[in-house]
Amino acid sequence: MEPILRIRNLHAEVEGKEILKGVDLIVNPGEVHAIMGPNGSGKSTLAQVLAGHPAFTVTEGSIIYKGQDIQETAPEDRARDGIFLAFQYPIEIPGVSNSTFLRTGLNEVRKRRGLPELDAFDFVELVKQKAAMVQMDQSLIDRPVNEGFSGGEKKRNEIFQMAMLEPSLGILDETDSGLDIDALRIVSDGVNQLRSPDRAFVLVTHYQRLLTYIVPDFVHVLFDGRIVKSGGKDLALHLEEYGYDAIKQEADAANGVSN
């Protein structure tokens, strides 16, 4: 079986500073991978690099998505081909309504999939259906993208967009942070509904709680730009209990750092 995503020895830097220092990861269709790790270890960087943020430069290694090396692929083409990043800090776009924003993007994705553009009526129907899935208030649809949204509303809006765009690979960067308990359950339910044998998810999270709702197949620990430990869902429980200290020490020892 062809993996959806195969990352090999990925190095990436921003403003001359190396952040990713050799990431390896294979994600197969139908799988959910969780990535955990201390603040600043490079989780968001990995997510943004996968989505193609131009501020980051890949200096070594490769990202193979559905069998294609996407290093030279523009972010919009990655999105059209089914990569979706739910941002840790969703961006505000004053003056552009959520619906204009989504309809423009959705029609691009549909074009790539050989589907006709949605007319206004069908678009509204789809919005209703998907907003209901994440119990997002309809009034947020006509408001400028994320402007004045609460922290939780922004996160919900990301998942709503993902539901609209139906990606093959959903990368969720700390979507659980800032959600209240009910919202966490609702958003998780939304993601679970999207789970399917030909779709995969990478969840960046700090909290084991999310993983009780969206049960991952694999848990990885990213530390200082590398995946230093991988395991099953129990690894998250272990981390919750013991923290990252032991892993840090192991990683330092492996790198020959003494203290």
Place this chain on the structure above:
Amino acid sequence: MSAPARETHGTAWAEDAAAFQTGAGRRVAPWIADFRKLGLDGFRELGFPAPKQEDWRFTNIAPIAGARFPFAASPGPGVSSASLAPFLFDSPDWTRLVFADGHFVSSLSSIGEWDGADIQSLADIMPSGHPVAERHIGQCVPTGTNGFTALNAACLNDGVYINVGEGETVKKPVLLVYLAVRDEPFAAHPRNLIIVGDHAQLTVVELFVSLTGGAHFTNALTEISAGRRSVVDYYRIQQESPLAYHVSSVGVRQEELSSFSSASINLGGALTRNNLSVELAGEACTTVMNGLSIVDGDRHVDNQTALDHASPRCESEELYKAIVDDRARSVFNGKIYVRPGAQKTDAKQTNRNLLLSKNATVDTKPQLEIFADDVKCTHGATVGQLDENQLFYLRSRAMDEQTASQLLTYGFANDIIERISLEPVRAYLHRAQSSALHTAAAIGDLQ
């Protein structure tokens, strides 16, 4: 001291104004004749503003002073309801007064039954005495403010007189359309006198458009007196030809607990200079001043606002934005005075500029003078390009770079348009800004 340069002094303009006063067709009452004379004397003394004057440093009006735009003695030919149709906001039921080349055209206008206000063309009240107009004219924009205000008075010919009675609500917006019709260069000096009584409500939309692409000069002046607890919404849309010169002087005086809300949208003109000054004469007023300018080519737009917090407990919020492309230039100067005793003033001023070209220029200057201690005054100005993270966010949602840039630029402007409460005006401006920004139709259509 050496004599001012001829073009700054505007001798030829003074001669034209004098000729207008002696030769003007319709007879006018003495108060009008006196007012015109006051204007001419003022203009002779002041001349056009010189670049060395602080407020005119960034805007050189030599192209106006040095040109000769004759007074248009009549409306240009060929203006019809068909040519007017695109400018009626799809709202044929609104009260409207249409002017062609500075002259009221009653056949294109529609002033309904008494709707809480006395609404007439200014020319119609000029033949006889009019104690109310006489008392108010020149109060909110003093004739001697500068050469342009003096010249407007000297050439006083037409405009609008609106007097909303105490406690009256004028339900439909009043639309004032100023069409530039003729091909040849000409000058128009429209003047509006708007008096809103205590507890009264009025919405006015001023629209300036050119039907041809020719050069002309508009020197518009509007005075608004907002009574106690009145609510006045004032929208001003300037879409004149890319060769037009446009100067406006708008003065507002707010009495206690009144609310004044304005939007100044500038999409046209070669050289545009807007002066908006608001005096918060009574306590606890609210003022909203929004502005949007879109300039490209070699065009120039200059917005000068002055907000005089003369009384306590007033709140003001000002947001001016500009999108500047090619070699165009945008100037913003926002003055806020907080007078001694104007305690609990809450003033917020923001100026944001989006540069779409490396040859575009922005000059922005907040000017706050605060003489009271218990006040909240904030101001901020930004000049920048499209935000990289916003661009990436849009691209990550499948939009190509060009679409993403256009949508962000559109949104930058639309942020102002969405603050306008009249839906037909918003719809009109969505289309107008799309064409000003050359936005792909697909984006404009989505709004």
